[in-house]
Structure formats: structure tokens, C-alpha cells
Amino acid sequence: MSQPIDAFELRDAAAAQPAPTPAQFRQALLRHLQYTVGKSPQKASLFDWRIALSHAVRDHAVDPWFNATRRTWDEDRKRVYYLSMEFLIGRLLEDQAINLGLREVVVQVLGEFGLSFAEVAEGEPDAALGNGGLGRLAACYLESMATMGCPAYGYGLRYEHGLFRQHFENGRQIETPENWLATDNPWDFTRPEVAYPVGFGGALAEHNGAWIWSPGSQVLASAHDTPVVGYGGKWANTLRLWAAMPSADLFDLNRFNAGDFAAASEPEALARSLSRVLYPNDTTDGGKELRLSQEYFLTSASVQDILRRYLAAHQDLLKLPEFVAIQMNDTHPAIAGPELIRLLVDEHGVNFDTAVQTVTGVLGYTNHTLLPEALERWSVGLMRKVLPRHLQIIETLDTQFIQLQGSAPDPVRLVSNDQVSMGDLAFATSHKVNGVSALHTELVSKDLFPVHNELHPGRIVNITNGITPRRWLKLANPSLATLITDTIGAGWETDLERLRELEPYADDPAFRDAFGRSKRQAKEHFTGWLAQEHGIELPADALFDAQVKRLHEYKRQLLNILWTIAHWQRIKRDPQAGWAPRVKIFGGKAAPSYHMAKLIIQLINDVANVVNNDPETSHLLRVAYPPNYGVSMAEKLIPAADLSEQISTAGMEASGTGNMKFALNGALTIGTLDGANVEIREHVGAENFFLFGLTTEQVAERRAQPGHARTALEASQTLRDVLQAIAEGVFSPDDRHRYDGLLDAMWNSDWFLVASDFEDYDRAQSEVADCYGDPDRWQRMAILNVARMGYFSSDRSIREYMSQIWNVESAL
Ligand code: GFP
DSSP, rough: OOOOOOOGOOTTTTOOOOOOOHHHHHHHHHHIIIIIIOOTTHHHHHHHHHHHHHHHHHHHHHHHHHHHHHHHTTTTTEEEEOOOOOOOEHHHHHHHHHHHHHHHHHHHHHHHHTHHHHHTTTTHHHHEEEOOOHHEEEEEEEHHHHTTTTOOEEEEOOOOOOOOOOOOOTEEEEEOOTTSEEESTTTTTEEEEEEEEEEOOEEEEEETTHHHHHHSEEEEOOOOEEEEEETTTEEEEEEEEEEEEOOOSSSSSSHHHHTTTTHHHHHHHHHHGGGOOOOTTTTTTTHHHHHHHHHHHHHHHHHHHHHHHHHTOOOGOOOOOOOEEEEEETTTTTTTEEEHHIIIIHHHOOOOOHHHHHHHHHHEEEOOOOGGGGGGGEEHHHHHHHHHHHHHHHHHHHHHHHHTTTSSSSSOOSSTTTTEEEEHHHHHHHHEEEEESHHHHHHHHIIIHHHHHHHHHHHHOOOOBBOOOOIIIIIHHHHHHHHHHHOOOOOOOOOGGGGGGGGGGGGGHHHHHHHHHHHHHHHHHHHHHHHHHOOOOOOOSSEEEEEOOOOOOOGGGHHHHHHHHHOOOOOOOOTTOOOOOOEEEEEOOTTTTTHHHHEEEEEEEHHHHHHTOOOOTTTTTEEOOOSSSOHHHHHHHHHHHHHEEEOOOTOOOOOSHHHHHHHTTTOOOEEEEEETTHHHHHHHOGSSSSEEEOOHHHHHHHHSSEEEEEHHHTOOOOHHHHHHHHTSSOOOOOOOOTTHHHHHHHHHHHOOOOOHHHHHHHOOOOOHHHHHHHHHHHHHHHHHHOOOGGGGBBBHHHHHHHIIIIIIOOOO
16 A cells, blocks of 8 residues: 655755755756756757756746645635736746746856856747736736735636737738747646536526526636746745637547548637637627637636635635635626626525625726727627526626616616626626726726716725836846846845835936946847847937837827827938937737728838938938837837837826836836826826826817817928828838828827827927937936836735735735
């Protein structure tokens, strides 16, 4: 008989593993190279080294991970579950090495083999499991939860192809599948034993007053875990990603043997499509059904896993809120409410009203946008087809919600005009709803959910977004991070308010010089990479003026490129006017079916083509648009930027987090009073921020004025000249009419108020130029920006979530 094994016989995981000596780490690395990868150092490729190194680093993550998991069980702690369709985690190797305190030893040991950490790490594909701010926020929050010792799981989907890969052909965006899983993913722990059936469609039947749902089809959700280690390696949580697995019977062996190979695999392929891509094009009915099914797939598997874990240690389901907090990242997982109610009522016999109360105690909902297009609405027909029992539950919730509104003549409905409103549903089933910046939360209360807010005062809270300083300063900007540590000592990494200690140095010429040198290093690092990777050469002594984010009309990349044209025209008119050389950097993807956003991308590339090849101006103005913007490009680009463009139409950007990353890395912001710009400006000081543009109230007033676009254009000769050049085909000589639609929108609708804000933006841009011409002043402002960004650490945000929404304590 075998001896029962205490897993921790292997090692006492509670005892912190001492940092390895270089000799020990070298041995571990070579062991993995030989026994995990099967290569000798002489024959190993960079790929082999990276896999071996990832395993050697990963080994150090396992103990804190075991330890945290075991302690959470032993101490019966409340856990947080963060449900998100996106986790934009990017690369993990350097991130984990930093958080585990291994970076120096890795650098040294790789050096012994003639390798640099940067070149080895560069081969890691970005886990592109997200699109923009929402997904990157989820990744920052995971890291902060681990750093703060908040017991938590991230739940998401393991998209085989993530978001698409972007490249440009004749300036146009072309999408191809992302292949991040094509080779070994060393961070992935496959858990084949953790698999849940998720049902779709089928029929409902009543039996003795209870409803029985018999799904028409089923797909298995199979778990893949990645440890998320906090800074200092004291705690680690789990990111659990679900992959869709067809159940074995979906493959038709008989048909296959009869030679009908494609048909034999079709049902299997369909099942797998659930975790193939993020954001399938949902302009078709099939696309919509797939998207809703993906959301349910994520939610159902996660909720089943959460209940299984809870029931392993408890019996009373009504105490769920004491031990479980589920955060819904936007409306995508909003089906969690009905799903939990369904499981409590149909499978555990809980009374409906009690189930609703319990579920509401568990759920929280973060709203990330006021844009109607992003507040999901599913047609009742689709819902009935895919999730008939959930629709029934939602209809009951709707009836209750109407009753709650008493005699209101026109009550807010969860289901209206044959559509289910997932925002209203998420609100109705959560005990707390949060906006992501002070301004956004105010608008959520006033404009989006005024009725809910009146019925449930106090349910809406604000938690301004944050970013992790480990990834966005320590990892991304080693030269600045080192300067900071040399100046104020270590510790700012977990106590970002300590950056305040840099303030007095803003007036110290020696520090200003060192600060300038660190910016220069970051610029050289970025331009070196850009030249090598994309063949784009940029002068590192120019002002780097960057706008990198998802392409959307409200974010107004158009305003930026129109101003760029105006600037070019001015330089051409007066080349000797002492212009400071500028590089306009753009980055970001457009949704494949978003025509106008794709046209704006093309315009940027067309302008780049003309401007960069103009011998009169190319030493003074360049436009760079490296394709396929993502986390690892951001890590190089953001530290290199001097100016951060945060120029959305006021009232439309919920928060922004890129704005925080740039300011923390010493870029000055040119921005509107929108999202978290408002708070950034308050923190860094109005005098250290280039403000322009209409306010949220003025935006509403302006939009109500008939013909506002034409009026604004008539008042701006500069902008008219720009539009004229576009209309004449200066940037599209092969197709003069390419931008007719865009010009027509500028003259006749201009919903995003590009024309209305143009002149003031232009004024702010000349202030930028003046200020950049005074390096001492610029440097001082940049240093003060860095020093005053402590508030925007995601540790602060997570602390607020823990106390205001999750009611959970740190285990550290
Ligand atoms: C969305 C919002 C942003 C916000 C993030 C995170 O991201 O304003 O900062 O969510 O809350 F729009 P994107 O759609 O911009 O990526």
C-alpha cells in the first residue's frame, strides 16, 4: 500500500523560498534546458532558452501559489472572482521575474551564456486576450490583487487567436489571426480534470412547479491556470481561462470513415469556435449568437466552479455573500445574475426571492462606458433560442423591477422593445455598481441609471481606475525606475504615493539632467526597436507626441491627424519659423467592421506617406504608425513619449488608463476634461497639463445647435485649409474621393465635435511647442507629473474595491 502523501512534504511552501544564488539559478536553467526542452546550451535557440528560462522562473511562482491557495482554504477566507471577457496580460516572463525578485539573477546568468534578458524575452508572444483599456485594466487589477494579498481568481476565455493581428496594406488595416498559442505556452497549467458542461438552447418543461431546462447542445469548459504572482512574491492568485472542448461524441467517426471528413468534424469545430476569437464580428445574426454564447460559456463555467469551491467547505448557500464576491467587468458577464439564480433555484431548491437577494449580495458590476453601442442588448428571440431558462428568469426580474417603481408611468425595463438590456440587468442584480472615474460615475448616476439610482441610493460608487507601477514603470522604464530608486530609495513600487518625495528635485538642475537622460534612453530604446522591427527610423531628439489606443471616433484620432496636416501646411508656408521637430506617433486597431475608424487609419497612413516623404519638412515633422499595437509595444513606446494625447470628446471616455501610464512616465498631457484626465489634472496641477476643449455640458449644448459643424468650420480657416487639401486628393492622389464620406460627416454632422474643438486644440498645441522650447520648464513639469501620480496606482483602486464593494480582507 502506498503511503498517503502530504503534498507539502515536498517542501514547506509556507516558508518563503530563499532567492537563488546565480549558481543555483544557472543549474535550474540548464536542467530545464536539458530535461524540459531537450536541448544542450550549444544547440539551444533563443526559443529554447526562453522556454527553459520561463520554467526556471515559474518554479519560483509555484510555492507562493500553493501557499496562498492553501491558506485561503485553511482560513476559510472570502474570495474575489473577477469575471472578464478580456485579460490583456501581454508577456509574462519579465513581469514574473520582477515580481519574484529574480530579474538581476536572470540578467547575470543569461549574460554568462552571452545572452541578454531583453532578447530572450522579446520572443514571447503577447497574450492578446483583450482589445484595449478594459482588458488591460483587468490585467493590472489581477497583479494588484496578488500584490495586496487579496485572495482572488480571474476568470476569462482562452481565445486560441485572441484579437486579430493588424497590418497595413496601402495604408489600409488588414486583419489576420493572432497565433499566440502556436508554440508552447510555459505559463499554462492545464487542468483537464476541471471541466464543466455548458448547455445551450433546448427546451423547458415544468414539473411539480419547478422548471427543468434540457439544453439542446453542450460544450465542455476546460480549465487552464496561470499563476499571478504579486510583487515581492508573498502571494499569488490564479488566472483561470476556459477553453471550449467538444464532448467526444461530437466527432462522427462513422462519417469520417465513410470519407466525409469535413462533415464529420463540423459539430466539433462549431463547439471549438466558442474560444477561438475575441470579438467575432457581430454584425451578422450568427456572430451575435456566437458572442452571447461565449459570454454565457465564460459565465456558466466560472459560476459552476465558484459554487463547487464554496460547497466543498460550506453547506448554506444563503451565506454565499460572506465568502464570495463576483465582479462583472462590464456587461459581458451580466448573465451571471440569472445563471446563479438558476443554479440556486433549479438545482439547489432555493426560493426565487431568496436566491435573488443572495445573488445580489454576491455580485458587483463595473460600468466602463456610456456608449449605447457597448451597453449590450440582446434580442428576446436570440435569448430564447440560446438561453430559454435565463430569459424566463430575466422576465421575472423585470416584473419585479417594474413593481419596485410603483406607479411610474414609464418604468425602466430590463426587457423592452423585444430586447434584454444587459446594463439594467447587471445593475438590478448587483449590490454595488461602480464607474471608473469621478466624472464617469457622476454621468452613470445622472444619465445612464437615474431611476436605478433613485431606487437604490448608495448602490453606485466611484472607483477611479489605476495602473500597476510594477509593469508600467519598473518593467517598462528601467532607466527612470532606477533614477527614482537612486533618488528616494526602494519601496515606491508598492507605495506609489512616495513618488511625492521627488517633488523637491524638480528644481534641482542635476536631477533634471538625469531625468532628461533617462527619457533620452527610453527614446533610443524605442526607436532602436522600431527601426529593427518595423523599419521606421525616427530622430530621437524630436518631441514624441503619441496617441495610442483603440481606434474610435470619440477618442478623436481624427482631430490629431487633422491638426498634423495643419502643422505640416504651416511648416511649408514658413519653413524657417523655428519649429521644434515633432514626431506624431499613432498606434491602435479598429474593429474589423467599423468603417469610419478604418478610414481614419487609412488617412493617418496616407498623411504619413506624404509628410514623411516631403524633403522640405521631413526633418521637422514625421508621422509614425507602427502596426499591431499591443501591450509589449506600449511598454516601449510610453516611456519614450514627451506628449500624451488624451483628446476624447468630453463626457465620452469613461476613464482612460493610457493617460495614467504616460503621465507616470513623465509625458505631459494635452487633454480635454474627460474621464480620469480631470483627476490627473487635479493631482499634477493645472499648470502642468495642457487643457483644451469643450466641457461635458458644453458638448451637450453644442450638439443641440443645428449646423454647429458648419459654423465651427466657417470660423476656422486653418481647418478649412486642411479639409480642402484632403478633398483635393493631396493625400490620396490615386483616389481623390477616398475621404468624401469623412469630409461630408465633418461638414454636416460632426457628432464628436472635432471642428468645435479644433481651434482650442490648436492653441493648446502651440502652448506645448512654446513650453518644449524651454527645456527647464518642460523637465520641471514632467518631473512634477511623475511625482504626483501616486494616486493612480491600481493598488489604491484595489484597496477601494476590497473595502467598498467586496468586503474582503488582505491575507498579508
Ligand atoms: C474602456 C473605457 C476606458 C476605460 C477602460 C477601463 O476601455 O475609458 O479606461 O475601459 O475602465 F472606454 P477602452 O474601451 O477604451 O479600451
